[in-house]
Amino acid sequence: MDLEIFDDTKKVSQARLELVQKVLDFAGAYIDLPADTEMSVTLMDNEKIHQINKKYRGVDKPTDVISFAIEEESDDDTPIILPDDAEFDVPKNIGDIMVSVDKVKEQAAYLGHSEERELGFLVVHGFLHLNGYDHMRKEDEEVMFGLQRKILDAYGLKK
DSSP, X not given: XXXXXXXXXXXXXXXXXXXXXXXXXXHHHHTTOOTTEEEEEEEEOHHHHHHHHHHHHOOOSOOSEEEEEOOOOOXXXXXXXXXXXXXXXXXXXXXXXXXXXXXXXXXXXXXXXXXXXXXXXXXXXXXXXXXXOOOXXXXXXXXXXXXXXXXXXXXXXXX
C-alpha cells in the first residue's frame, strides 16, 4: 500500500508515525487490499478537525477521526486512456483519513488504555470506512467492530 502520512501538528513522534504506517500496512494485508492501493492519513489538532467536521459534516465540534472515501467512477468522469503497451497500472486511491491527536490523548486517558492503542484504533476505524465498512445499522456495526478488534488484537494493540 502506498500510504502518505502528514503531521499537521509537527509534534507527533517518529514512533507514532511509524505505528500508523505499520498498523495500516498490517490492516491492508489482513483484508487482502491490493498492493497498489493509495491513501493518506493526516494527524491534526482539535481546532483543525473541528473546522473540517463543521464544514463537511455540519457538526460544530471536534471529532476523533474523519474518513473521506474517494467515490467510484461515475458516468461523468473522463476516462483515463492508457496505451496498450503501458507497463504499469493506475493505483486505486481509496481516500483520506484525518485524526485528532488531541482526541487520541483525551480518549486514551478516558478509556484507560495507551495512546498507541487509541491511535491504532482510530486509523483502523477510518481505514475500514475507506474500504466500505460502516456502522450505521446494528448488523453492519457488528461486522465492522468485530473486524476492527481482530485486526488490532492480531497486530498486538489490545485494550
